[in-house]
Amino acid sequence: MKASSIVEFVRDTYKTDEFIPLHAPTFAGNEKAYVMETITSTFVSSVGKFVDDFERQIETYTGTAKVVATVNGTAALHAALYAADVQRGDFVITQALTFVATCNALYHMGAEPIFVDVSPVSLGLCPKALDEFLRDNAEVTDVGCIHKRTGRRIKAVVPMHTFGHPVQLDELVAVCIKWNITLVEDAAESLGSFYKGKHTGTIGDFGAVSFNGNKIITTGGGGMVLCKTQDLGKRVKHITTTAKVPHPYEFFHDEPGFNYRMPNLNAALGCAQMEVIDKYLKQKRLLAEAYIDLFKGTDFKFVTEPEYAQSNYWLNAIICPNKQSREEILTGTNSSGVMTRPIWQLMHRLPMFEHALRGDLTHSEFIEAHLINLPSTPVEIKN
Numbered sequence: 001m002k003a004s005s006i007v008e009f010v011r012d013t014y015k016t017d018e019f020i021p022l023h024a025p026t027f028a029g030n031e032k033a034y035v036m037e038t039i040t041s042t043f044v045s046s047v048g049k050f051v052d053d054f055e056r057q058i059e060t061y062t063g064t065a066k067v068v069a070t071v072n073g074t075a076a077l078h079a080a081l082y083a084a085d086v087q088r089g090d091f092v093i094t095q096a097l098t099f100v101a102t103c104n105a106l107y108h109m110g111a112e113p114i115f116v117d118v119s120p121v122s123l124g125l126c127p128k129a130l131d132e133f134l135r136d137n138a139e140v141t142d143v144g145c146i147h148k149r150t151g152r153r154i155k156a157v158v159p160m161h162t163f164g165h166p167v168q169l170d171e172l173v174a175v176c177i178k179w180n181i182t183l184v185e186d187a188a189e190s191l192g193s194f195y196k197g198k199h200t201g202t203i204g205d206f207g208a209v210s211f212n213g214n215k216i217i218t219t220g221g222g223g224m225v226l227c228k229t230q231d232l233g234k235r236v237k238h239i240t241t242t243a244k245v246p247h248p249y250e251f252f253h254d255e256p257g258f259n260y261r262m263p264n265l266n267a268a269l270g271c272a273q274m275e276v277i278d279k280y281l282k283q284k285r286l287l288a289e290a291y292i293d294l295f296k297g298t299d300f301k302f303v304t305e306p307e308y309a310q311s312n313y314w315l316n317a318i319i320c321p322n323k324q325s326r327e328e329i330l331t332g333t334n335s336s337g338v339m340t341r342p343i344w345q346l347m348h349r350l351p352m353f354e355h356a357l358r359g360d361l362t363h364s365e366f367i368e369a370h371l372i373n374l375p376s377t378p379v380e381i382k383n
Helices: 003-014 031-041 049-062 073-083 101-107 127-137 169-179 230-240 264-274 277-295 323-335 362-370
Strands: 066-070 091-095 112-116 138-141 144-147 154-158 182-186 206-210 223-227 316-319 371-374
Touching: 003 277, 003 323, 031 264, 049 066, 049 223, 049 264, 066 073, 066 230, 073 101, 073 154, 073 182, 073 206, 073 223, 073 230, 091 101, 101 112, 112 127, 127 138, 127 169, 144 154, 154 169, 169 182, 223 230, 277 316, 323 362, 323 371, 362 371
Parallel strands: 091 112, 091 154, 154 182, 182 206
Antiparallel strands: 066 223, 138 144, 206 223, 316 371
């Protein structure tokens, strides 16, 4: 498979000779009308009907007990970890193969990541690798799971549903229960993805979703905390609204809080986008099937959803046979105006996380060296 063949396929699919981005926002519904309604009302900040409407829509769609809208996905993850009682000095186990926001949320809490390998099945945190790391390095005590060498608490595990493909949640939940660790799902990329019929982000105590401009639906900037219970949701809403105690006119805040609430202006976009999410999911699945046909019989492996899951196919990806072919595809497509990209550099290669504890990362390193993302904007494809 040559870069020119991919370029030809992508241009034919999107029917344009212009630059083709990796994932562009699509506005084809009531976005303008709802935003103008917000402006006319003057309620453009965090108070307004669209914030409440958007939260209710996500609750219904995902089957979550309570959700809380935030300014972005990183803020959602930060708030979820805070509500999960992750404290300064704690360890949090996550994957090195992730977007930097996962680790930035930990850094700004004063917590430290421990990196464990991913599964080639999901590209997300591997339950076997997690259990092996804990068996070798941890013990359960009266105060929780403790890292034996340092004596520090391992408070949470944060798997990320890479490119929308759900991780092996049943197995991860079992490991977390065994080791008395809280599971917080980084579901930033997986709105519309389901694990054995349950929406991602709803199986751990908390999930964090992103509505960045490149996600399957967007609010421009925005995120959402998915909370397992009403009580957890009330807690998250309180701390993300500056911990202000309700009162008709007095300002009293009963603990340090965050100013993380999503503006009504952004939520208006979200409400319009939710009206067409099923259409986008159908288009993205048909696009993935077209890519599967394109790479069938080649040395390139298209990344498909795990057998146990239904993925939103947020970003399509291929595994190249070797590093040389990967570089040839990246160079050839991008020089032709078709955006492709390598996966993120592993987190322990970044200067701020290079000293983090980690287990064996064989699968992560292989994927880092061989994976390419392909254009994935929803598009009309004839069956």
